[in-house]
Amino acid sequence: EPEVTQTPSHQVTQMGQEVILRCVPISNHLYFYWYRQILGQKVEFLVSFYNNEISEKSEIFDDQFSVERPDGSNFTLKIRSTKLEDSAMYFCASSETGMGYEQYFGPGTRLTVT
Amino acid sequence: RKEVEQDPGPFNVPEGATVAFNCTYSNSASQSFFWYRQDCRKEPKLLMSVYSSGNEDGRFTAQLNRASQYISLLIRDSKLSDSATYLCVVNPLGNQGGKLIFGQGTELSVKP
Numbered sequence: 001e002p003e004v005t006q007t008p009s010h011q012v013t014q015m016g017q018e019v020i021l022r023c024v025p026i027s028n029h030l031y032f033y034w035y036r037q038i039l040g041q042k043v044e045f046l047v048s049f050y051n052n053e054i055s056e057k058s059e060i061f062d063d064q065f066s067v068e069r070p071d072g073s074n075f076t077l078k079i080r081s082t083k084l085e086d087s088a089m090y091f092c093a094s095s096e097t098g099m100g101y102e103q104y105f106g107p108g109t110r111l112t113v114t
Numbered sequence: 115r116k117e118v119e120q121d122p123g124p125f126n127v128p129e130g131a132t133v134a135f136n137c138t139y140s141n142s143a144s145q146s147f148f149w150y151r152q153d154c155r156k157e158p159k160l161l162m163s164v165y166s167s168g169n170e171d172g173r174f175t176a177q178l179n180r181a182s183q184y185i186s187l188l189i190r191d192s193k194l195s196d197s198a199t200y201l202c203v204v205n206p207l208g209n210q211g212g213k214l215i216f217g218q219g220t221e222l223s224v225k226p
Binding site: 031033035041042043044045048055056058089091095097101102103104105106107108110 | 146148152155156157158159160163201212213214215216217218219
């Protein structure tokens, strides 16, 4: 069964550093998403991406964040100048279409900012 | 009012029990609804979509009441493996962005 994959599974970084989280969505899916979950809190939407551009982004997704699809398979989330409060699980998801279609999540990257 | 609100947990039930989870959502224009399950520190896994007419998948039954902005999930004959956090999830506008809004989740613990 096709699945979303993410690397690394765990990333530790120092405050102020830049990190890149990587995702490989399911191959025939067209919509890609990033969510995050701070420990003990609910899953929160960050950004959606379609046709090589951002479709929608949340208030959390400020200038510190960017997304990119550098090639035909990878989808990345870059966090510049990380802060302690960026520590969270970051989940990538993909869906065949965007309009209410089911989204499938990757296993997540646990980001720890020290 | 929270965008998606769920029953507080945890629910502790014996194997074989029937358990029901409820969820309300605030945006009446919401188009799509889902139940996901999440095991500790793992990714949300899609359990089922929720359709207006209600739908069933094995031991799981989902219902939607648009007038009351209410979604439910019924689990029959609970198994130990059903222990997880159940997430009520709403696509608020059904737009091309496909953004999902998650509830806080309800924890289920099934005991032998």
